[in-house]
Amino acid sequence: MNRAGKWLRRALVAGLGALVVAVGLLVWFGAWHYPAIGLAGIPKEGYRQAMDIAVRGMTRSDGLTFEDWDFMKFRQVERGGEAYAWGAARCRAADGATAFYWVYLEWSKKRGQWLRNYSLELAAPDDEIYFTRTFPGQFARARLALGKILGQLASHIREARAFAANPSGLQTPGL
Amino acid sequence: MKRLLSRENVVRALLLVALGGTLWKGFLKTPEGATLVRPQSFYNGLVNDGENTAIMKERHRDVLEATDKAVRVRLEELRAGAYKPAPGSVVSEQSLTRAVRKDQATRERAVDDEVRAFEKLERARRLEAAGWRMGLGCAPAGEAKP
Numbered sequence: 673m674n675r676a677g678k679w680l681r682r683a684l685v686a687g688l689g690a691l692v693v694a695v696g697l698l699v700w701f702g703a704w705h706y707p708a709i710g711l712a713g714i715p716k717e718g719y720r721q722a723m724d725i726a727v728r729g730m731t732r733s734d735g736l737t738f739e740d741w742d743f744m745k746f747r748q749v750e751r752g753g754e755a756y757a758w759g760a761a762r763c764r765a766a767d768g769a770t771a772f773y774w775v776y777l778e779w780s781k782k783r784g785q786w787l788r789n790y791s792l793e794l795a796a797p798d799d800e801i802y803f804t805r806t807f808p809g810q811f812a813r814a815r816l817a818l819g820k821i822l823g824q825l826a827s828h829i830r831e832a833r834a835f836a837a838n839p840s841g842l843q844t845p846g847l
Numbered sequence: 848m849k850r851l852l853s854r855e856n857v858v859r860a861l862l863l864v865a866l867g868g869t870l871w872k873g874f875l876k877t878p879e880g881a882t883l884v885r886p887q888s889f890y891n892g893l894v895n896d897g898e899n900t901a902i903m904k905e906r907h908r909d910v911l912e913a914t915d916k917a918v919r920v921r922l923e924e925l926r927a928g929a930y931k932p933a934p935g936s937v938v939s940e941q942s943l944t945r946a947v948r949k950d951q952a953t954r955e956r957a958v959d960d961e962v963r964a965f966e967k968l969e970r971a972r973r974l975e976a977a978g979w980r981m982g983l984g985c986a987p988a989g990e991a992k993p
Contacts, residue, residue: 711917742916749898751891758906760913769930772917774910794910794917797932801914801949804941816937 678834703781706828707787709835714786716779719746719757722786727761727775730791733831748779755779757786760794771796792824882980889977897968904964908957910949918946 714722723744726760731738744759758776764770772794777786795801798816808816874880881889920941924930932938 721952743909745906747902747905748903749895751898752895754895754899754902756902756906758909760909760916767931769924770920770922772913774913776906783894795921795946797938798947799944801918802937804945808937819945844907 675702693818702825702828706790706832708783708785709788709832710839711777711786711788712793714753716748716786718788719755719777720744722777722831723757723759726786726791727759727773730775730788730827731761731763733827733834734773734793735766736773736793737765738763738773738800753779753781764795793837798823799802806826878981879983883983886978886980890971890976893971894968894975897964897971901964901968904957904961906963908954911954911957915947915950915954918943922947947958 680695694698704712711722723741727738727741739762742760742762744757746755746757748755756778758774761773763771763773774794775791776789778788778789779785792813798811801814803813875884878889921930921938922940925932925938925940925943
């Protein structure tokens with residue numbers, strides 16, 4: 673093999689390695705690290721505290737101010753160890769408009785702690801609920817969906833960074 | 848004369864044991880085997896599944912009700928001028944009105960799903976209370992009733 677071919681192969685291997693590491697980091701962050709931030713050590717019955725920590729971090733990183741819970745629910749099974757907590761929070765946007773935020777936590781039997789699950793701002797401006805069959809078009813739809821996914825990732829990273837900088841700052845005093 | 852305890856015969860015997868174990872495991876996966884041999888774990892699984900499904904369906908209805916509220920509040924604030932969509936946004940009075948109707952249509956289905964999930968859970972509990980076992984023979988046509 674000549675020199676150019678050898679370098680090309682090395683670059684290819686390095687590129688593939690970087691890609692694998694990037695995907696691994698993404699999976700680690702999204703599936704292992706982010707859902708658990710700040711929730712370790714809270715028992716199943718302490719779901720109010722877990723929901724409080726979760727909602728403050730999520731709404732702050734999305735530029736919203738948490739005001740109060742609209743409702744909150746805790747459900748657990750009688751057979752088996754699954755438990756769930758969910759609720760909607762009333763928040764204030766920077767421009768003064770009202771926003772509702774959906775928070776959903778699941779108890780992890782494997783890790784013995786609460787984990788963040790699918791949570792988002794309800795009826796956000798990029799929500800699919802405003803779409804019709806023909807509007808927006810395919811490309812605009814794809815752009816909005818991609819923007820939503822990347823926006824959520826960026827917001828999760830902001831939340832993780834804020835928590836790393838100030839681990840106790842997300843909790844309501846006295847709770 | 849061949850020896851009975853040869854290497855090949857040991858392997859054959861181990862293979863037969865493994866095959867028997869596989870068959871037994873498979874039998875335990877069938878409702879017949881599970882209700883006959885391990886009824887308690889069978890019913891624990893059935894009730895646990897029913898409970899988790901019922902909770903999930905309740906949550907799905909809740910998220911749609913919360914969305915309905917969020918859309919209605921947004922519509923009110925848009926009409927009052929407290930909420931102004933960004934230029935080029937898909938949010939408008941029209942799309943918000945449509946979203947209310949869309950959410951209602953999805954919710955009607957979610958309410959049905961929730962009712963069905965609780966019926967399924969109650970059915971699992973009824974079967975357990977009646978000590979129902981799936982027999983090995985052929986049941987008469989129709990659903991088995993406790």
